[in-house]
Amino acid sequence: DIQMTQSPSSLSASVGDRVTITCRASQSIRTYLNWYQQKPGKAPNLLIYAASSLQSGVPSRFSGSGSGTDFTLTISSLQPEDFATYYCQHTYTPPLTFGGGTKVDIK
């Protein structure tokens, strides 16, 4: 099975900060990677699919990059509504493993 490792597991940031979250796969997954945002008590919400494509309705301050084994989710200017937990997930082949998550909270 492909393992997904996210870092950091948590971070504190201020409104307006640029935030970067990384996700590493245990083998090449080409660009078969999604990013999700989850707020407390809610279902996850898809932000980025295929490593770098922005899901419809998601603000352009979110972007994704990477291929192979190393991927990045960037929030260019953190907004109050962005404080949440973020997960990566590979979609290369089942089982479609999630990363452990990155909790972004207020500094």
Place this chain on the structure above:
Amino acid sequence: HVQLVQSGAEVKKPGASVKVSCKASGYTFTNYYLHWVRQAPGQGLEWMGIINPSGGGVSYVEKFQGRVTLTLDTSTSTVYMELTSLKFEDTAMYYCARDGASTVATIAGPYDWGQGTLVTVSS
């Protein structure tokens, strides 16, 4: 628009079974895979398995093999997840989610999610 409506919360004893339903609407049911994902309290997301509504083919995470069964009723556009031999550690929110690819020839990952069903295992 796409809707996935799951059945209500369940409380079960260890060793029992639970069957959670997920009723889909707003799209052609047989064109999209359906995923099941769970989340224990305060923990991360765990992908459990996937079902192909066109034919019923399934794939499960190995740790659930023998305990989880995904089935479907195409007449009502409903998918079921049954988990048997429940343990305390199966206490979690269980989500169904529709895949993003509009063909079962490929898998894009969960795009549209149900509201979740809380399953509590307690003696």
